[in-house]
Amino acid sequence: MILGKKNQEKKYVDKGKRLDGRKTDELRQIDIEVGVIDQADGSAFVQWGKNKVYAAVYGPKECLPRHTQNPLKAVLRYKYNMAPFSVSDRIRPGYSRRSVEISKVSRLALEKTLVLEDFPKTAIDVFVEIIQADAGSRAAGITAASVALADAGIPMTGLVSACAVGKAGGHIILDMTKEEEDAPDAIDLPVAYVPETGEFTLVQMDGELQRKDWDELIELAVKGCEMVGEKQRLALKKKYEGEVNE
Amino acid sequence: MILGKKNQEKKYVDKGKRLDGRKTDELRQIDIEVGVIDQADGSAFVQWGKNKVYAAVYGPKECLPRHTQNPLKAVLRYKYNMAPFSVSDRIRPGYSRRSVEISKVSRLALEKTLVLEDFPKTAIDVFVEIIQADAGSRAAGITAASVALADAGIPMTGLVSACAVGKAGGHIILDMTKEEEDAPDAIDLPVAYVPETGEFTLVQMDGELQRKDWDELIELAVKGCEMVGEKQRLALKKKYEGEVNE
């Protein structure tokens, strides 16, 4: 999208409502479905606004090549990948610096919540496939991955919930769309948070952030993650109860 | 070559003769020479019309990396490669999807004729190099490879003979040239066949085939492969007798 000067006059929040009708502290529609890939040990499908994300977990399994094994715990591996048709310009399959970085920070966002010590010398693979991308695909990926890990029965100290907060047109808002992220003054601050412990496992930020906005932003991020966490728990409960009823 | 409308008026068979003077059920000139690469355990050079193809066999030999070994039999590997100057537009050396596919189907076309159980844990490498390509280079490659495997002394239940049948200008023909393959209505149906057992080990097809033509095509393919098989046996006999005479 070409950003002309007109964009600067765009009202990102008008009478308390954003371009898509949401309130400033409102998440997009989030639907989480558990156990959607029957070949996987655990899986989830997350629709988050226009994001469509599959996550699958395989493991604990043999860790190859051998020299990558850890004698004391399982090795967590995470691969974030975008389908070639997931954005407006086709992505050529293969290596991208962006995917490498997102895979790394996402893995680290999950690692400390898993009791990896229970499975020494093994590997746990998390694969996240972005079928359709809007702003927030990494947060949707982490959210899906944490649910898939729970579905796979990996023991954990808490679900990891992720979302982004930021700013557009001077307003502090929760869970931006692509259009809001393209605002000339946009800030994008994705976080991953463990509601059980009140700790952040991922914090990134791009944009031009004033110190004075920080406290409000980080509070809003906590609130957003808590709402996401609620949806994760409901989705798992639904599958679990569904199974009980069958 | 640019296909204009004139091509559609081209007569591919005129008074029983094709553009190169052949009859519809006639193979191009095929010359097979055995034992042309003295470093290899077995080898062959096939000139088939304008195709020029070398095949070399190395093995049975140690199979590395180890985890690719099969404890019950030899692993057959096959690499089809085109010289950069083998076609009119230079081919850049390296990976091509076409070569990967041809290597795979060619390997599978040969595998069941070899007594691989005699050499557990080993590898047998087949390398096929296309020095000059016309239509039918994969069939020429398989034909050369089967002879090279026999020359290497790999025990086999039968030679694999390959050729293509197809259609151009409405005529069912054996062993098309590139010009015939470029006919607007061309069908290309390459097969590999074991005359000893009457079985097909490779069948591929591109084009627009009517069911009614199938029986005639497949009969012609059998006939073509039998003629190819005769040439393979003669070439091996010639080398063998040559050695006896020496």
Next chain:
Amino acid sequence: MILGKKNQEKKYVDKGKRLDGRKTDELRQIDIEVGVIDQADGSAFVQWGKNKVYAAVYGPKECLPRHTQNPLKAVLRYKYNMAPFSVSDRIRPGYSRRSVEISKVSRLALEKTLVLEDFPKTAIDVFVEIIQADAGSRAAGITAASVALADAGIPMTGLVSACAVGKAGGHIILDMTKEEEDAPDAIDLPVAYVPETGEFTLVQMDGELQRKDWDELIELAVKGCEMVGEKQRLALKKKYEGEVNE
């Protein structure tokens, strides 16, 4: 740089002086500093005219992957790399045929001077990074590497000294600059030489060399390398004495 006809009229040596004021048998300014990379087991920094070159040695160390080990001696490895900004057109990081060849000939230029038999099954890594390149970067690299190997305490039978001799504008000269190398009649003859033994461990040549010039060129190369060797020894002595004084 575009070579026009005017270059052929350029005087590469005028009244005994070259374009940069040097005599025909004079080296550019060479400064060698030992022990500049504290993480490495041995290191050196060489400024040679406009060339700026770091060399670091790591090892003897475990040689991985295992199948590359030599049970009788250490394996010497050498990686010549140019910083992307080391020449006027940015170099894209990664594989280049030129770097592969230079790494190979440089490794072989050093190998026989090292007592690799003292460290069976290990590897010794030499990394050479060209920060700024002018003519002669491979010679500067070998010169730096030999000093770094000495600094790392690898036992050796002699330092390897390298330089290039050649011809420009009809004059036989020592240690060409890029401008001289671009002379229409330029010859570039880089050598590596072990003053202790009087032997050549690297000889390469590009250009159009007449047999009659050979003897003079190779004599000049010996002289150049001996001067380089003197500087190498001084630099090592300086570090050694510096340490004693501390």
Next chain:
Amino acid sequence: MSKTNLYWVIKKDSLLADLSHGKRSDKRKFDEYRKITVEKGVSDTAEGSAMVQMGKTKVIAGVKISVGTPYPDSPDKGTMMVNAELLPLSSPDFEPGFPSEDAVELSRVVDRGIRESHAIDLEKLCIREGELVYSVFVDIDIINYDGNLFDACELAGIAALEDTKLPKVKDEKIVEGEFTGKLPINHQPIECTFAKIGEHILLDPDLEEDNCKEAAFTIAITEKDVICAMQKRGSKPFTKDELTSMIDTAIKESKKLRSNL
């Protein structure tokens, strides 16, 4: 977790025993497809898309269209490329990394079914002869692998192409979000795949059958019963009669499969 080779050797014995009594594990007939659903328009970012479920096998095809240069030997035609990815997400047997031999074969056979049937009217995709044409990319993500990817991917590919809108082009560039109509589609090629286990030949192999098969045969057929591509797979040979019989079955069964479009 990934099954060992030994598992499949034992599984094959039990499969063969059942097959000799005419039984498939899910009680299908030998020439019967699993339940199939086709859902078009599953992606907003693609110009066309479709999700296909064939039993538990689940694949998503997305079509992207850009502008490019034609091939020198067809200056008046658009270009088309099919790429299927065996995502490690979809099976414990698929590894991350460079496309495997199997992924390449799958991509190329699905590509040939579409290309050789002239499913897309590539001549209508020429913008300026010899210089500028539409380039059609059909990318297929495997989401869950439960056997017979070839037929599921071909079905998803053609469904996605039928769903595809042709973007407007201005100043040699795609205009985001504006379209000139549908992608011109002339034919509906369908692939039918048979697995050979022992002497039994089964249509639409499920995961166990696919893993135990000794050979397979894939036949692409248009709505006019034209066979536009064939590919034998696996090492076991076929007789002429087996080939002929599979072709006849495919002509019949492809119609049912096509009715899902």
Next chain:
Amino acid sequence: MSKTNLYWVIKKDSLLADLSHGKRSDKRKFDEYRKITVEKGVSDTAEGSAMVQMGKTKVIAGVKISVGTPYPDSPDKGTMMVNAELLPLSSPDFEPGFPSEDAVELSRVVDRGIRESHAIDLEKLCIREGELVYSVFVDIDIINYDGNLFDACELAGIAALEDTKLPKVKDEKIVEGEFTGKLPINHQPIECTFAKIGEHILLDPDLEEDNCKEAAFTIAITEKDVICAMQKRGSKPFTKDELTSMIDTAIKESKKLRSNL
């Protein structure tokens, strides 16, 4: 020689013991940088360059400028790319070969500090809208790795950019050796990195601290105290208060660091 994992486990225990007494191995305060030197103009072949030493960590940044096409979504702007290489020359822990995950993260975080602060006035690098722009490549060679590469690389990158001359362009090509002035630089982003070991948070980790850290946090800040990028690293979480405290320290300490430019 490369240290074993066991070495770092033991080292961490001793580090923690010292830290609990408020001691760092080189007697620095927890929020104090090591000695820093910045030397601009260290390369004649680059359009701009700088060497930064932060303690014993030594990095060299070189800027090359070429002409290219703009990105479709910003047709009136030049382009910029940062690439940092973890040269095996600089540490026994870096392997030759394809850029590691760590090298990619380093490159991208340094890139974001420069990009998001709008340090380079990319609009002034447009030569002909939509067609021809200057492309700025910032390449960073790591020469000696003694901890905290992020801050050293960002500092070297911005110093090299400040040192950069803009080459003249004629007939769509760079004229070698002729310049039209300085590269237009608007801001001076600085990165400040903290390591968390146990419950201790340390500014500018040295090699031992970097290897023993359980988490890290990098904050990029401009001369106007605008935070333009942040990146948590490592697996250990941070609390909100820890994050806030690091931000406040970074705003303060970035000024001192910037004074080296």
Next chain:
Amino acid sequence: MSKTNLYWVIKKDSLLADLSHGKRSDKRKFDEYRKITVEKGVSDTAEGSAMVQMGKTKVIAGVKISVGTPYPDSPDKGTMMVNAELLPLSSPDFEPGFPSEDAVELSRVVDRGIRESHAIDLEKLCIREGELVYSVFVDIDIINYDGNLFDACELAGIAALEDTKLPKVKDEKIVEGEFTGKLPINHQPIECTFAKIGEHILLDPDLEEDNCKEAAFTIAITEKDVICAMQKRGSKPFTKDELTSMIDTAIKESKKLRSNL
């Protein structure tokens, strides 16, 4: 099958014993080539081609010509590239995959022999200065490796170039099958390679000699006795006198080799 290292250690001892009695395994003199045949025109698809057999070593060179852009530093000249592939077909010692260090060196030394002698008149390959030139690709396939690839490849390369027709160009594209004449060739560089085993120096090493050699020296020489490229290979050093002696022999023997063209 590939020989073990131990095999070559033992072989070398027996070779050395024979050499000290002045004997080579095939009774050649130390400065004598094996039987050489050069056959031009072995390919219809290449613009020029040649097969060279040197003893049992067999290589095929093919020349392809396309149109491209000149290098910025020589806008009025065509371009040339040599690529030799150590096909695993030709020896148990060559592995499939990425070009090895040895393949790169071979390609580059053969390339230099042709380039530095100005064998091709590249100025005549300029179509439109600074914009359009002929690009010459010399690709060499190794079919059977029985030692001394450098000399065989250089000979095949120059023979193929002499065999090359220059295609017609229309509308900036090659016209298939139409030619404007021969590729302009000015010189005939020949490479002569010596192997050093112990203190013995042997011209044209065969497979055993090549595998036992401790060093080698390749010298490229034109028909006017101009030395246009040299390359020492292997780790053992040479003395000045050895180098001089090899140069003198090469000047003499290159003439005989050239007579095969």
